[in-house]
Amino acid sequence: MPTERDDAAPSGGLQVVSRSAQILRMFSSDRTEVRINDVAEELGIGRTSAHRYLQSLASEGFLQRINDNDYRPGPLIMGIAASMLTGPKIVDVAEPLLASLAEISGQTAVLGLWTGSSAVAVASKEPAGKSVNMTVRIGAPLGPQSAQGLAFLTWGSAGARERSLAKLGPQRAGVERKLAEAAASGYTVSEAVIDGVAAIAAPVFDAGGSIIATLALVAPSGVLDTSAKGRHVADLKTAAAALSGLLGASTAA
Structure with a gap:
């Protein structure tokens, strides 16, 4: 169960890259959208931290926000x-x-x-x-x-x-x-x-x-x-x- 400590900022660049890659690997032909709760559960981190990762990926075009909870592959990936x-x-x-x-x-x-x-x-x-x-x-x-x-x-x-x-x-x-x-x-x-x-x-x-x-x-x-x-x-x-x-x-x- 994630603790409040999990919601702290990532400790280093390698962790950011690793977790970002984990999020992107969640997508497949059968799974075109992911939810904040799914990311938190599969990465073993807090919901706030998962939200922050998703927002960062969306800001760079890797993901696209659909609504408050759902994300799909963004224009950079699709391009x-x-x-x-x-x-x-x-x-x-x-x-x-x-x-x-x-x-x-x-x-x-x-x-x-x-x-x-x-x-x-x-x-x-x-x-x-x-x-x-x-x-x-x-x-x-x-x-x-x-x-x-x-x-x-x-x-x-x-x-x-x-x-x-x-x-x-x-x-x-x-x-x-x-x-x-x-x-x-x-x-x-x-x-x-x-x-x-x-x-x-x-x-x-x-x-x-x-x-x-x-x-x-x-x-x-x-x-x-x-x-x-x-x-x-x-x-x-x-x-x-x-x-x-x-x-x-x-x-x-």
Whole structure:
């Protein structure tokens, strides 16, 4: 039975790593969520300490909090899994194009993948020589109203789109309008995720014509030209089409 002493801060880095690994090993194909009480019991620690470990893992993207007691694998873990399932090739092939897009546009370029329930950033490049750049954390979840999330919903499966839209409540109608606009223009725009930050994204297709990734540009609002005929959109769509071609797509939307 855990004692109050178990709720003290972990004594060292090795213990933190070991217990974090134990928590992550609790997940399997048959167990996609864990509860605070489960962690406390299986690790033999107090509930407060278990809660602290889960919160720390969630803050770094390893886990995602569902409610007060339940956690599931987070965007960082899911993003790594997605990149492995699509093959490391996509990240390797995309890196030179990301670097080129960042330099040409003068803005941060980001590669996004779909985890099955949300988009996640798996690689980014910042233009060299600028004193201030936008930084995107790898593993950062990209919600349904982010430019990347909107792109996956626009060109992805109808099932995934409906599941995401069903969670939006009164915001659904506005998002559906954005999806219709994106389907017509070939790119998405968002300024809804972080105040003062804008992003545009374009789909990347595989040999079968399915969306496999997104390319995006992220910059302060007012700096990024989000207009259909603007240079940033043109640069982005050219890079996305090039990456689609390298991945075997015969055409890019």
